[in-house]
Amino acid sequence: MSKQLLDYNDIKRVLRRMAHEIIEKNKGTENLCLVGIQKGGVILARRLASQIELIESGRIAVGILDITFYRDDLNTKEEQPVVKRTEIPCTINNKTVVLVDDVLFTGRSIRAAMDALIDFGRPAYIQLAVLIDRGHRELPIRADYVGKNIPTSFNDRVEVFLEEDGKKDKVILVPGL
Amino acid sequence: MFKAKDLLGIKELTTDEIYYILETASGFKDVLQRDIKKVPPLRGKTVVNLFFEPSTRTRISFELAAKRLSADVINLSTTTSSVVKGETLKDTALTIKALGADFVVIRHSSAGVPHFLSRLLNISVINAGDGANEHPTQALLDLFTVLSYKKKIKDLTIAIIGDITHSRVARSNIYAFTKLGAQVRVICPPTLMPAEVKSLGIEIYSNMEEGLKKADVIMTLRLQLERQSKAFFPSLEEYFYLYGLTTERVKLAKDNAIVMHPGPMNRGVEIESEVADGPQSVILEQVTNGLAVRMAVLYLLAGVKK
Structure with a gap:
């Protein structure tokens, strides 16, 4: 049976805390840019940016990154890739870029995202913010900001639903067979 | 998929x-x-x-x-x-x-x-x-170009002009645009019209003035000069006179019609330079x-x- 991990209010609180952590770690919002990884990360990046803007003055640039062309599983994946939009609104040279994703799992998406990002410039720092860290890393990658750590089995699925996609905010765990 | x-x-x-x-x-x-x-x-x-x-x-x-x-x-x-x-x-x-x-x-x-x-x-x-x-990738890039200007393919009127018989570009484009629901017209001299196209669900014209009327897309093909020796039409001048794409003829199509050519162009044979370099031309975009x-x-x- 699937289990609910976070509800609407949990997600709200978690994002508020992460916004504070991002500001604290970077001592403000100067040179800060959030980049959401398609698809789940984009909505979260926008929400984090508006949370940060509520706390500190000024606008936070939010970019969108599609990592399809940088994946390492073109030949092994069952379903075929669907390319989505990439939009980096500002120069990322010497900026602190916070990559935002919904679920951190093997780390391969983040590896691809870093490769993709570096083709747009040379950020001073790349940090990583994820709503859920479910473990099972296959690469030496860790997140700087984590909404919630959740122990899972490799075959479980973690599904994130967000209002902007027309669903009620929630995170559920679907156990694998 | x-x-x-x-x-x-x-x-x-x-x-x-x-x-x-x-x-x-x-x-x-x-x-x-x-x-x-x-x-x-x-x-x-x-x-x-x-x-x-x-x-x-x-x-x-x-x-x-x-x-x-x-x-x-x-x-x-x-x-x-x-x-x-x-x-x-x-x-x-x-x-x-x-x-x-x-x-x-x-x-x-x-x-x-x-x-x-x-x-x-x-x-x-x-x-x-x-x-x-x-020539499938040519048709795909033509679809892509039309889509980027017209935002849809369905119900557009596409006029393809030229040597349909010898043109793989024409054949691929006829398949491509009809599959996606456009109305395809071909305009060509009767001698360059293959028999089979009649079965493809397209309209056939041998008169430019009729064929271009209200078209959304004008696609003119390269006249394959290497086949000119076979005398499908009397002379290049006559071809330009009857089928060359001129500024006046472009005006018969819709005001926002786009002009396409798969290249390489024979300027002054199938297309006038003013049209090839004109505001409606999307040839380099292709x-x-x-x-x-x-x-x-x-x-x-x-x-x-x-």
Whole structure:
């Protein structure tokens, strides 16, 4: 049976805390840019940016990154890739870029995202913010900001639903067979 | 969604597959506008361009597309390969396979050669023009270009002018635009009209003034001068007089109609310079889009399990 991990209010609180952590770690919002990884990360990046803007003055640039062309599983994946939009609104040279994703799992998406990002410039720092860290890393990658750590089995699925996609905010765990 | 290992023709594609290629191509078009225009998905793959007929833009376009995807590219043309020493097509193909190539991009003057290679090889074969049969990537880039200007294909009126009999571009475009629900008209001298087109659900005109009326897209084809000796029409001057695309004739189409040409152009034969360089011309845009479309084709075929 699937289990609910976070509800609407949990997600709200978690994002508020992460916004504070991002500001604290970077001592403000100067040179800060959030980049959401398609698809789940984009909505979260926008929400984090508006949370940060509520706390500190000024606008936070939010970019969108599609990592399809940088994946390492073109030949092994069952379903075929669907390319989505990439939009980096500002120069990322010497900026602190916070990559935002919904679920951190093997780390391969983040590896691809870093490769993709570096083709747009040379950020001073790349940090990583994820709503859920479910473990099972296959690469030496860790997140700087984590909404919630959740122990899972490799075959479980973690599904994130967000209002902007027309669903009620929630995170559920679907156990694998 | 994309199951075949090869791209042999538009005829073999479903509308879903066509839209899938176009959608992927728009992702690559974005890549081509970046400072770093190269992405890594075809790293370690080898693309062989096997051209048995002269071609500049298609070959260069495929070559650059492959390089932008980080593949290695080998170009073989008939004049420099062992074909001049008498090697058969089959042996050339098997040699390329033995070298470890992952893609063969083939152009040949005989229809069906890509299909032959497709059966012979278990690597991806891409048709870059086979005789008077098909030139699928040209039709895909034309669809992409029309879509970017008109935001849809369905219910548009597409007028294709020229040597329909000898044109693989025309044949692929007729398949492509009719599959996606456009109304295709062909305008050509009766001597250059193949019998089969009547079965394709298209309108046929031999008069420019009638055929261009209210068209959304005007696509004029290269007059294949190398076939002029066969006397399908009296002279180039007469062809221009009857079928040349002039400023006045463009005015018969819709005000926002776009003018396309697959290149290379014979200025003053099938198209007037003022039209080719005019505000409605999207001819150079077609070249840019060709690169994005060919990247998409290579990329999607690389993802197919063989």
